Amino acid sequence: MKILVYGAGAVGGYIGAHLIENGLDVTFLARGGHLKNIVDKGLNIVLSNQEKIVHPSYATDSLATLKNVKFDVVIVAVKAWQVRESATEILPYTSSSTLMISVQNGIDSPYELNDVFEARQIIPSVFRGICLVSEPGVVSVPSQCSWTLGEFQKNPTRAINSLLKPLIGSKLQLKVSIDEDIIKDLWKKLALIAPMSGVGALTRSVLGVCLEIKELRNMIEKAVEEIIVVAKSQNIILPDETLENSMGFYRALPYSATSSMQRDIEQKKPSELEYQTGAIVKLGKSNNVQVPVNSFIYYSLLPQELAARSDLR
Structure with missing residues (x-):
């Protein structure tokens, strides 16, 4: 089985390392100094209790190679x-x-992949946990993470468990x-992620601070409740315990x-604002659902997002 990790940064690199440890043939697409260190030294995965250096079969910054x-x-x-651009x-x-596995935050990626690929090829997935590129060629994973996969278009004639079995394990x-x-x-x-990302980015505060201040904690809770509606x-x-589970996850x-969206916004980079809070605001409008907290977060952050994308004069 030949696997391409298109975007071997933090999450992609960690998942790719897991697959390499499963004995699979994995190619990385990465950039800059991160790619150089992967090629020269391998990708170093720093876990809470161990470090592991893995070597992809091939690593490049261009599929043309x-x-x-x-x-x-x-x-x-x-x-x-x-x-969307990557799919092309x-x-x-x-x-x-070919199976196309999406790993993005938000709900839009499988549908955007479906503009290019058949629905039967698309495997949406959900990654939960924190990992980040702490330095080029190094991905730090401070706590347990999970990766859940499933079918975009359910097909009773194929055994999805058997199809995905080579990817499954606990490496x-x-x-x-x-x-x-x-x-x-x-x-x-x-x-889970949009309220944390939005309030953290808006206040430029780490999660612990947002949970300590009652008004910010209430803001996060209201944002979760709006998403449920x-x-x-x-x-x-969504399950009745969605709010409780989200708050429990934050406390753990x-x-x-901080979230990757928050870090991108703080660094004045383009972010996933449109695909997280923005998606909720747009769906709320189109379905006549009031989302005042998510709207406040979205429109407060929008000017900086547009500036980061050079869409403001």
């Missing part, structure tokens, strides 16, 4: 706003049986599983935790 290659699995691990670039290196402390309702799980993740307008019924994270 690949000749006559068709991948069996492509893990699309770029930012949500890069998926990846297409020549796939076949009609490098990554817990991998299959979910029969992965779209609902994408919404669960959105209800918007999901219902899309015929996605390190005090200094």
Whole structure:
């Protein structure tokens, strides 16, 4: 099985390392100094209790360096706003049986992949946990992470468990599983990550501070509740314990935790604002659902997002 990790940064690199440890043939697409160190030294995964250096079969910053290659699995691990363009670039290196695995935050990536690939090829996935590129060639994973996969278009004639079996295991402390309702799980993740990302970015505060201040904690809770209502307008019924589970997850994270969207916004980079809080605001409008907290977060952060994308004069 030949696998391409398109975007071997923090999450992509960690998942790729897990697959390499499973004995699979993995190619990395990465950039800059991160790529150079992977090529020269391997990718160093720093876990809470061990370090592991893995070596992909090949690593590059351009798919054009690949000749006559068709991948069996492509893990699309770029930012949500890069998926559509990436899909077009990846297409020549796939076949009609290639599985396209999305790993982005938000709910849009599988649908954007479906603009280029057949629905039966698309495997949405949900990554939960914190990992980051602490320095070029090094991915730090301070706590247990999980990776859940499922079918975008359910097909009773194929055994998805058997198809994905080579990807499943528990290497490098990554817990991998299959979910029969992965779209609902994408919404669960959105209800988890968007409020934390939005309030953290808005206040420029780590998660622990946001939870300590009652008014900010209430803001996070209200944002989660609004997402639950918007999901219902899309015929996605989230569990009754969604709010409780989200708050419990936040409390279990390190005090200094931040999301990738928050870090991008703080560094004045383009972020996933449109695909997280923005998606909730737009769906709320189109379904006549009031989302005042998410709207406040979104429109407060929008000027900086537009400036980061050079869309403001």
